[in-house]
Every structure is written in C-alpha cells, then in structure tokens.
Amino acid sequence: MIEKVRERVRDLLSSGEVKGFLGLSNKYGNTGPHLFCDAEDLDGLVIGDWKGPGDARYTLNKQLIHIARKYPDDVFGVLVRGCDDRGLKVLYTWNQLNPEKVVPVGIACSQELADACECRKPYPDDFVAGEKVEGRAFASVARLDALDVAGRFEAWLKEFSKCIKCYGCRDVCPMCFCKECTLEDDRLVKNGVIPPEIPVFHLTRAVHMVGRCIDCGLCNEVCPADIPLRTLYKKVADIVDEEFQYRPGQELYAKSPLNILMQPSSTG
C-alpha cells in the first residue's frame, strides 16, 4: 500500500507538478508530519498506521494552510484519507485553500479503522491505495440517544467536568482557522479560569462545529481527559443533516446552513 503512495508522490515531485508533498514521516524514532521535497528521499514516507490502523494520523490540512498562506502561488501535494478529503472540500468552500494549488493523494482506510471511527465514508473520492470498505453508522450516538434526557445530560456533564481547558480540541481541529476564537472571548469563557464553565465551553464548541466538523476524530484523540467529543459533534452533524439535509464535506462549495441563515432574507 505504501509503495503505491510513494510511487505517486515520486511522480508528483519529479515532474515538478508539486513543490512539496505534505505527508507523514518516520523520523527521530517517531511518526509525524513532514514536507517531502525530494523525489529520491521518500523512504521515510508512511501513512500513519503505527501500532494499529490510523493511530498516527495528523491534521495535515492545517499544516497545508500554514504553508499555502505564505506561498499561495505554489502547488503542494497532501496525504488524504476520507476525512481529510471532506476537510479539503470544506476548506475550499471557506476559502482557506485554493483547489488549484492542492494535489491530494488519497488512501482508503481499512474496515477496522472505519469501524473504530464509525466513519460514514472511509475513503476519499480518488485514492491510489487501499480499498473501499463499508461506512458505519454512529453507534456511539445511538447508545446515548437510548437514554432519557436526564440520563444524557448527566452523562455529558460527567464527561465535560474532566476538562482541563487545554484547548487541544480547538488547536488540533483542521477546521478551526478563526483568527479570533469565541472560546477565548472573555464574555463567554472567562480568561485564566480553570476549570472552564461546564457545559458552556463544550456546548459553544459543539455549536461552532455545525457546518464545519468533518468527523476526523482528532479532537477525541488529543483530549487528555478522554472526553468523547467526537460523539457530541457526530450528534450535532446528525441534527443538522436532519433539519437542513447538509453534511460538511459531502458536496464541494455547498454552503453551511449557518451561512445561509446569517444572510438577510429577501422576503423580510
């Protein structure tokens, strides 16, 4: 599988189609993001399966935004899984990336990873390695929905109360690019106070994930307190889909329902 990826990246780099390829590398004894610029030096390129499938995934889209901001005229390649592909579509829609300057190299996830992520579409539109596997329903959401309102509220408050306000969920999120973050606005979240006000902090973030969250699960993986954030954002996405028939990353340039609601209505 990795050979097919390396082959594609080698072609992209040697032909000059991309200035660099943002992927993952085994270096210093660990796996992390790396910009490959030399077509001959791809031995360290890996896809993020360290001890288990997908356990060394990173927010490559976010690093791509950093590079693209400074070098908007250069083309870069990026390693994408199904979630990253959704992410790219949303980032193009929000003007954070230019589709003409990005060449995604896709890989399809294994069934094991798709099950663990409860991913509805564990493969990008185009991929060079891996095989399409079945998408999964949100069993974790269903389990919570089975409880009554009081039970659900208690369950969530118990989870949120573990929060140490590290802002990891916000910092790792590939969709979080706001220059002024609501979670740092003193009127909503008091600066310098730990723990954060429960559940204001988490519900504020959840509302901001409407029309934005592409279900990559990195927030879940980065939380030092193991709060099941992904389940919360999956539920938010379900609600939005039910009401507005919209899921982020499904359709390129489809606007988020919040975007439409904010515009003044012509009918008054």
Place this chain on the structure above:
Amino acid sequence: MDYRTVLTTCTYCGCGCNFYLEVLDGQVIDTIPCKTHPVNEGKLCIKGWNVHEFLQSPKRLTRPLIRRDGVLTEATWDEALDYTVSGLKAIKDAHGSDSIAFLTSAKVTNEENYLLQKFARAAVGTNSVDHCARL
C-alpha cells in the same frame, strides 16, 4: 522555502511531552503533539500547546539586567555575577545564612537543580531551597 517539523521535548515541566515544532522559513509557527511518543501519546496541556509563542518572542531576556537607579539596565555576565556574589555575601554576613532562600525551577534540568541546592546548602548554608512546581 524551508518548512520543517522538528521533534523536541517541552521545556515547561518535568513530564517531558514531545511535539513537533512547525518551522516555516525560520519562524516557529505552531506546535503539533507527537502521537507516537510514549510520554504524551499525542496529547498536550495548554502550556505545551503554546510553546511556539514564547520561543521567538521579542520579550525574551537575552542579556543580564541589573536594576540601577530604579531602571533595569543591560550588564555583562561578569558584572551580573559579581553583583550577585557581593550582594549575597553582604546579606549573609549581616543577617546570617538563613536569611537567604532559593527558588529553582521545573523548567531546568535535574543537574541544574542539584547544582543550585548544593550552592544553597553548602555554599550559602541554608536549607531554604524550593521549586516552582511546589507553589
């Protein structure tokens, strides 16, 4: 264009969480926790997440400063060390060794902490040595 991701250890406390510093053209722009490192397994506290902000901050101390006539002025290392030594000696002679206390740091190495407590106990002669993590 020079883009690098450099694996390094957090300086803030004794945990030793590892992350990649994202460096673009010599500017440290972001921190990415290392998911495969056994200490932090891809997670960081708020201090670790913001390490990149202070690294190249213009507010960082680059030279020793001595307060002269109420104003902090630049000094050489020799001047600063002479000032400190003569000051500590004077206080020790006038008020005894127990009038001096030492505060060391979780951000320095174990060896540096050992050195300071040795200085406090053997050179100055006080037991009053503590550490910012205990506060």
